[in-house]
Amino acid sequence: GCLLVRQNFFHNDPKNFADVGGGVLGCRGFHSSFRATQSGLSLNIDVSTTMIIQPGPVVDFLISNQNVRDPFSLDWTKAKRTLKNLRVKTHPSNQEFKICxxxxxxxxxxxxxxxxxxxxxxxxxxxxxxxxxVRKIDLRYSADLPCINVGRPKRPTYFPIELCELVSLQRYTKALSTLQRASLVEKSRQKPQERMRILSDVSCLA
Structure with a gap:
């Protein structure tokens, strides 16, 4: 998969992810644009970074996002706001839904x-x-936790939370904390040689 943000594109490759804390990852990608030169159009490519939600089990993301020890310590009012409109895959069907x-x-x-x-x-x-x-699915910790609604407010469709995984490459658009920004700067730092190697590899694929 690939995430497009205007003229930036980001591949679904864990090697491009950097954990900045709070269930947020910095995702390294590329910015591309065409520029007019004396020889005609020139393709300009540079490194770019965007913030994405940590993919995987919903509970793991919430624990990291709220910095608590276990799912029974979560603030579910806050969790509801955080999860709304994010996409999940449900097990074992592997169907994709949007959280309502x-x-x-x-x-x-x-x-x-x-x-x-x-x-x-x-x-x-x-x-x-x-x-x-009925479905014969072993649930380890969902009994005392809310279910995720992937239907509509008036026609809900509920799944136990441990059967839901957040899909990769979902943008995180909230402001980063000071610690997250510092972590992002540290983990995004690249030596010039490494930057050139990455851009050269992309140019070869283009």
Whole structure:
């Protein structure tokens, strides 16, 4: 995959990622532009950096983002604001969805109406029971945590949080903290020879 930001492009390659703390990564990419010269158009390429959300399990990102020890210490009101509109892949189907919100009650208390397998009526079931008993998926810590809503506010579709992973290359657009900025500067520093080598490699691919 590739992230395009105006005239900048960033590849989904962990070698280009630098952890700056708080669940945020600096992603190294390239800026390209055409410039008019006496010989015609010239392609100008330089190194560029953007901020992205740490891909992977949603819980891992939230723990890092809020700097807490475990998911049971998370501020879920803050988490709801942070996660809104981010994209996740759900397991085991590997489908991709956009996060609409979080459930108001934990997974073990959140109920929905399920059609019976024999087609004879419906039954109330918790999301936890559905995934553990019907889908036969082992859930280690989701019971006491909110579920992620990937549907709509009025027509929710809930998944246990541990079955959701944040998709890579999602931009982080909030202001960085002082520590994050310092970490980014330190980890983005390149020697001239290394910078030239990287740009030469890109030029060969162009």
């Amino acid at each position: 919100g979080l459930s108001e009650v934990p997974c073990k208390e959140l109920t929905f109406t399920l059609k019976k397998r024999d087609g004879d009526g419906t039954e109330e079931m918790t999301v936890l029971d559905y995934f553990t008993n």
